[in-house]
Structures are given as C-alpha cells and as structure tokens.
Amino acid sequence: MELLNVDNITMQFGGLTAVSNFKLKIVPGELIGLIGPNGAGKTTVFNIITGIYTPTTNKIFFQDQDITGIKPDKIAKLGIARTFQNIRLLDNLSVMDNVMIGFHLHLKSNLASAIFGLPGYVREEESIYHKSIELLEKVDLDEFKNEKAGSLPYGQQRKLEIVRALATGPKLLLLDEPAAGMNPQETKELMNFIQKIQEDFNLTILLIEHDMKVVMGICKRILVLDYGVTIAEGNPFEIQNNPEVIKAYLGVDVKNYA
C-alpha cells in the first residue's frame, strides 16, 4: 500500500516554475531524503504536500485519498505532520502548551463542554496533559515545561517542534532541515533520535537536509532536486556517485558517508 503518491505535480507562481514534474511514491516505514541546492524547490514540495500550496497541475494522494487542494488543517487530521525550516514555535506560549496544542485536532469534546469544564472534557484534558509530559520526557524537555518556548536554546527549540508534530499523531512526518545550526554532537544525537521515533511511533519520514552526514547516514532512499527538477533518485551510494548530482550539488571533493 502506498502511503503517499505525489503524482507528477508542477508548481508555478506566476511566471516562475518552482517545481516541475515531481514524482514521489512512499510506502509505509520508509525514511527518505530530499536534497538539493538552496532554492531547488524542496520546501515548496513540503508546502504542497501539507496543503499550504495547491499544485498547478496534477494531484497528490495520501493513503489512496486525493488530498490535492485540501487545507493544511485537514491534511494534519489525515495524518501528515511537518516541521519548518525557520522553526515556527508559539514563542510566547509555554513549552507544555506548544505540545498540548498538538493534540487539539483530535479533540472529541465540543466547545461548550470545554468552556464549562464538563467531566468528558476534563478527562480528555488530563489525558492530553499526561501524553504531553510523556513526549517531553522522551526529549528531556519536561523540566522546561513551564518556560516560554521562545526562550529555549536553538537546538531544543528544534526538538520541541518535532515533538509538537509527533503530538498530532501522524503517519507521515516531514522534517525540514532539522539539523540546521547543530554541532556534530547534536547532529549525531538527532540522527539517533529520528531513527528512534520512527520505530517508536511507527512513522514514515521524509527529510530535507543539507548535512550529508545525516542524509547519507539514515536515509534509505534519496531524491535530488535542482531548479525544481528531480535530477536523481536512488540509495546513498548511487547518489554520491552520480555525476549530475556531484556537478549540481555535492561537489567533486565528496567522501563516502555511508
């Protein structure tokens, strides 16, 4: 069963073609990398999958359902979550609130029972509270739960954003440059973390990264984008030795990262 099928889509903004003829099929359990120079259209692909943009031509299918043009909140409910290149946390809210909001989309209680604190709602709220604490403990952020999210150091903000995405209970997780700005030690921890959550939460992961250690280290399959066009697809070894890729992106001096 295909989890995600991006079926030959093109994205045009006025006269500019950001992405052309992009094809991607993902089956459950994969960990796929999306790489390429800046401006290649990688984040645009993410924005299309999560419903922020609607592709100019053709369609996207998630679990065999046509999700083209569906708004981001509905796509989140269907089971796709993402993080952002520039970290979009709710800075003035507490760390705890940032995670708890992730559970809102699955809330069963209606507005009135929430306002008046009816027992059904109180139970749900307590469950959300405990599940959030659990998630925070997994990344050692639980001691900061009452701090403002914006006051956390950079690396922890990234972790928090991932945890918030996990709270929505996704089947497919899109990570946009999660290792940006991290030192080698943090990067190594991140790699372990990504593989761990994939296992613990039964996730399929699509990853944008510039750090080749991460990409070659954990991704089983890699797509390379340049000027909106997919110039290569394959496993890490194939990609590292692909002359097109080397010319456009990796540079001649690349070592074997696998």
Place this chain on the structure above:
Amino acid sequence: MKKNNGKLYTIVTLIVLAILVYYAEKNLDAYNLRILNLGAIYVTLGVSLNLIFGFTGQFSLGHAGFMAIGAYVTTLLVLPPWYKEMIFIIEPLIWPFTIMHTPFIIALILSGIFAAIAALLIGLPVLRLKGDYLGIATLGFAEIIRIIANNIPQITNGALGIKGIPEFTNLWWTVGAAVITIYIIKGLINSSYGRALMAIRENEIAAEVIGVNLTYHKVMSFVISAFFAGVAGGLFACLLTTIDPKAFMFIMTFNILIVVVLGGIGSITGTVIAAFLFNISLEYLRPIEAGFNIGPIVIPAIPGLRMVTFATLLLIVILYKQNGLMGGVEFSWNGVSRFFQRIFSNKESSEGGAK
C-alpha cells in the same frame, strides 16, 4: 491539589463581591453608582475585546457596532408598546417592533444573539484579512451599522435616538454580566480551544499545520466576543436611559481598546483594573472643568480641559508603561500566594510566570 483551593477562593470572592454589591446598591448615591456600573460594563466590553484581539490576535475595531446592535435590540424590547408609539415621531415604528415587549433578561440575551449573528455574517468574509487591514475593515462595518441606525427612523428613530428607556441596569446586572463574561471567556481560554486561539495569534501558519481550523476558530472567537459586546450594549442603554447613533462612533471602540491595551493585552485581570480606572479617572477629572486655583493663579472654568488632562495622562501612561499596566501578567490564586511568600520570606522564588 492546588486546583481545589483555587475554586474555594473563587467562591469566597464571589460571595464577598455579592455582599459589596448589596452594600453599594443600598448606600451609594446615584453618581457613584453610575461610575461603578460603567466600570463593570467596560469590564464586559474589555474582556470580550481581549478575547478576539488579545488572545486570538485579530485586530478587530468593530466593537461599537455590536454594542449598537445590542443597545437598540434591548431598547426596542424593553420599552412598552404604547411608549414606542408615542416617541417615534419622524416615522412610526414598524411592526413587529410595535408589539414586542420582553423582560430585561430576555432582551439582553437576544441583544447578544443578534450581535453574534451580525458577527457571523461580517466575520466570515472579513476574518481572512490580517493586521491593520482587518482593523480598518471591522471599523468600516461598525460605522456602516451606525449609519444604518441613523437612517432607519422607522426602527431606530434615526438621529433623534430614543429617550426615556427604563433604568433597569443596576450593579447586580452589570457586575453579574461581567462575572459571567469572565467565567465563560476564562473557561474558553484555559481550554484546548483557548490554546488553539493563542496558537493562531502566535503563528497562524504553524497553527494551521498543527490541525487548527483557522476559519472556525477565528469566527468562533469573533462571534463570542460580539455576543458579550451586544449584552453590554443593552446594559448601556438601560443605564444611560437614552441612546442615539452618535454614541456608537468609533471613539467608543477606541475607548475600549485603550482599556484593553492599558490593562495589558491578554490579561483579564488587567482589563478589570483598567476598566474601572478609566471610568473613575474620567469622572474624577470633572472638577478640572469647573475652575480651580493653583496658589495665586486662578484657572477659570474651561470646557474640554477634562479631556485634555485625560489625554495627557493617557499619553504619559502609554509612553512609560509600554506593555500596559499589568504587562500581560494574569491573576491566579497560586500567583497571589507566591507573591505573599516572596514578601514574607527572603527566599528567592525560582518559578517563573503566573499561571
């Protein structure tokens, strides 16, 4: 758990409040009662504006319009038919308003409902605008409502307005409405829906991607906010006993905005304090207009001096307390006990924030 203590303290406070209201109603003169009533009405107005602006981050300048709807609905429902026939002199009042006559509580609830319906109709198209554009659009709608009221004498008596409205509003009603408004809006804010609203305020795109339906939540917040503005309008009408379209110009919205910003955006406590400060200071500045002496200098009675002084004070406050008087800090029983702990022991508190 600490939560149960909080509930207890709240109940005790409400009882004390009820006793104070009883005492005030029995013993204070009409002048002071009016100030307190206005203060309480402004609490309702301020807290409801804080919901859509402070918590949801949507810059709405339409509050006066919803107040106007509420004021006119209550007025038309609360006046007896024979009186309405008498005072509509430009054009006779049309049916069915001629026969409608309801108790005060029903009128207030219907005021809120009609304001809420207006908010639903206005909000659906307009809430997709952002920032200052939303502000000017909602201000435009509020002015349109006022201009309509000015031009349909067969329903509103036009620019003449309506006089002789029964003075049903008293401290029980205004404080009661304020308490209910705070209860409901606080209940909303402290729930998952409240988190969703604040997420919209903090980062709309992130909120949407996390699964928050922007349209539903924005409109919900807008509609609830308008409901209470409508109720406040009804209370307002039966306090001042006369209304006309000019009372609902955008200056009214600005006054409520001043209360919200000075109290601290997103702080209900701040709004309560600022609402009363606003009205009390306006009243107590009146003597300035009557003429007074500073030593040998005699300053004669000059109309307008009161508002000049008020505006100056406003400027001073906003220039020195740029984040509002409370700075966004919210009241909580835990916060109060921590405050006293800090004063009475010399230990440094390591907890941050009041929640």
Place this chain on the structure above:
Amino acid sequence: MSLNLFLQNLANGLSLGSLYALIAIGYTMVYGILRLINFAHGEIFMLAPYFLFYGLLIFHLPWWASFIIAIILTAVTGMMSERIAYRPLRNAPRISALISAIGVSYFLQNLAIVIFSGIPKSFFRPKFFKNIYQFGNVRLQSTLFASVVVSAVFISALLYIVYRTKTGLAMRSISTDIETSRLMAVNVDKTISVTFAIGSALAAVGGILWGLRFPQLFPLMGMMPGLKAFIAAVVGGVGSIPGAMLGGLILGMSEILFVAFLPALSGYRDAFIFFILIFILLFKPDGLLGKNVQEKV
C-alpha cells in the same frame, strides 16, 4: 440626469477628491515608514484652518502671510507629535503606538475645544474666492478650481521631493527597511521628522481648502474627513503615494456621484465609502496600487 448636472457633479467630485488626496498622502507616508495608522492626522488637518482664522482675525495678517504661517505651524505640530508621542515607542509593540496616536488625537481635539471653543466659527472667504465661473451651463465656484489647482501644485512639489531629492530617497529607503537604511548612514530620525512635516503640511493645505469650501470650523471637523482620507489611502494601497492620490480622487468622486444619482439614499453616503473599502480589501487586499508582499513559508 442632464449632462450639465453630471459635469457639475464630476467637477465637485474632482475637487473633493483632491482634498482627500492631500490628506491621504500624509497617512500613507507615515504608514509606509512606521507601519502606524496616525489617527491624529485628522486633527492636524483641522488645526490649519484654525491657525489661518486666528492669523487673519487676531493678528490681522494679510491672507498670504497667514496661509504660509498656518502651514508652517501645522507642520511643526505634526513634527512635535512625532517627537513626543511616537518616537519613544518605535521599539514598543505596534499597538502601543496606535494607542499613543489615539491619545494625541484626543489631546488635539480637546485642546482645540479649550483654546478655540467648540462653537463653530465662520471661515473667512477672501474676495477672489467668491467668484463663480460659468462654462456653458455649468457653474463652478472658484473654490473648486482652487482645490484642484492648489492641490496639484503642492502634490507636484511633493513628488519632486520624494523622487528627485536625497531626502526623498531617504524616505523611500526607510519605508522599505529601517534597519538597513540606518546601516547605510541614513539619518532615520531626521527623515521621519521631515516625513511628518511634509505630510502635515499637505494636510494643512487640505484643511485650508476645506475651510474655503465648507466654511464652518469646529474642533471635531477632522474626524470624518480624516477617516475617509485614511480609507482612501488603503483603497489606493497603503504606503504608495500615487495610490493615496488615486484613492482620494476615487473616494471624492464616489461620494459626490453617489449622492447625485441616489439622492434618496444620501444619508448613506459615508456607508458607501466604507463599502468601497471593504470591497477593495476583499478582492484586492493590498489596494489598487499596492504591492503584494507575501509571507514566506
């Protein structure tokens, strides 16, 4: 409606529109730089005819001298309001600056009541403005011409300053990016002061021309024209000076023609203006000549 009547209304609309344009430019320039809706701008507009009035009546100055002094005084008032009430809040949350603007507005309105009294005053109309010119069957008051001509003169001067001088370059630079401008050695404070001075001066001209056209002065006379001028700026695209001009003309024409074609609904003419605003915001949210700046995701 006869052709003559239509032309008459068109001329009226053009004249009113040029006044709105003068005021709207001040709003749009300040918004372009500070992202602030200067609610006090309507009061600046109101002060100028009062200054002129007192110059003539109390100080017995000749008309042209009072005119110039009134404009200078108004420009100074505008600059002072920026210095006192807006500059300290440059790094504060934007809503605080807005509250400050409301405060300045209340202050100036009521200061006018205190100093000038709330009783309406009759604006003096000098002889050469009392003429009525006739074109075929269309009779136009000379104030109509004055509005259009004087506005055109001052707006041309403005456009020259903005597009052909270093100061203007500085203004345009700041409205794009204040921090970078500072790094490029632009004197931000001085440029902002100049912006306020120019915007206030234009509003002053507008106020005086308004007084000639509607010769009743009262302290609250700036409220509605100020609001409408701001709407004109939004309709044309906030931050764009040509936009403010276009918006002003469109609004002025719409107001006059609305009343001309639908006299029974004349009480709704201000509502019509708000409808235009909302219509534009819903379909072209950045205004007619505005730039569409999208948020990068």
